[in-house]
Amino acid sequence: MQAQRRAAVLGSPIAHSLSPVLHRAAYAALGLDSWSYDRFEVDEAGLPAFVTGLDATWAGLSLTMPLKRAIIPLLDEISDTAASVEAVNTVVLTDDGRRTGDNTDIPGLIAALRERGVEKVDSAAVLGAGATASSALAALARICAGPVTAYVRSAARAEEMRGWGERLGVDVRTADWADAHRAFAAPLVVSTTPAGATDALAAEVPDAPGTLFDVLYHPWPTPLAAAWSAHGGPVLGGLDLLVHQAVLQVELMTGVAEAPLAAMRDAGERALAAA
Template sequence: MIDHPRIPLAGVIGSPVAHSRSPVLHGYWLKKYGIKGHYIPMDIAQADLAEALRTLPKLGFVGLNVTIPHKETILGLADIVSDRAALIGAANTLIFRKDGRIHADNTDGSGFIANLRQNAPQWNPAAGPAAVFGAGGAARAVVAALIEVGVPEVRIANRTRLRAEAFRTDFGAKVSVWDWVQAGNMLEGAATVINTTALGMTGKPDFRIPLDALERGALATDLVYTPLKTQFLIEAEEAGAVVVDGLGMLLHQAAPGFERWFGQRPEVDEATRKAVLGA
């Protein structure tokens, strides 16, 4: 009798999940590297999350990506939580280990930095302060990564100031908090400027913060990638900034999970971008 090895399965869980580009991305990599495996989007309600995590490994799943609204909840259901996932307070990548334990990690920060290094190789984190718009889960991953790579100061403005204040408590003295109405002033002397809010995303309100104080030659990046060139990036480029769109962060944050699940480190290149954009 022939012993057929189990085909590894992975996927993305969230609710909703139909909008996710991850199945296209991982499907492209599986095909490119000739790997027998599948990546499946699964809309799982909060109430069913714990049961799903017990069941999926039995069905041949080796891991998952996690998106809204499960990124925080998942930490309480995992057996092992990486230091960075604990610091950020959210996980986006799960590995179902052979010993039955669930390992939770967060690759958003490393994906964010890898995107900047690839698309703005001249970027120097130590060149000056970073200005961050927004204080949600994505911002936590970004701020943790910026501090890790040597940014001297991180300025944060959020519509709800209290959320931004929590960053100073969690990430320390390098963080300074600015009022939302004064957010444009954060740009004075800032070498790196990041929009982590949904402002400017297709179907969301516009990003209306004036960029008059943006330094020429600063790096500006938006985590939004629908549209690929947001109004924020258009205005930043017109002001003389180097701009990097948010799609690369999606691609780079996915690579470590793919490697752990399928045993191949995927390359993030122009062909990968085109595949995800449907070109």
């Protein structure tokens, strides 16, 4: 009989999280009958007590907002990838009691693009300047040979994105959000904005655009993604990112060599269709 192993996603709010659907689908496909994966509503104030209370049955944690930075002081070490953006979305709890933090959003984004045949681009554009935008820049540092233009709403956000560019080794140029339609000339556009923020841009999509990666997944498609597809451009959505980063989390937490991508994606699609 296998020993019980636990994992969970923490955040606030957390009720919307698809992580339990994805991880449980992986456990079922892998025959990990003794593994469980839950969700817990935890804010920054409650995080230290939650982590301290974990016993030896716990294998790992997934972290969403607002905990990706708050978890760092509670860990024994973090990966270079996580350190590069000061954000941890994965904690692996080892048998000797150590807590190791990692970031699977960045390699997950790269893996999702690679799956669609996008491995290298000469330039790119990022819409928005929040936490997801910094992860996008870290991913683009590995696949973009030239400049990345970030379209933002304020001078403070522009300065922040240029700072991330210097830190990550990316040639970041900034432009005003009023000119965001100009982003569509880039071979790769990554939209990191909240729901509704890019709806007005849908009418500006050109014929035969490059690739769009819109990190939203519900409701889907966004007006921008729908318009992009209608004009013949390849589109990736938030579910692509969510599944690929979860695949890496399952591998880190369970030690399996290859998590079941297809089963996890299918479970995610069915859950969204039922929402």
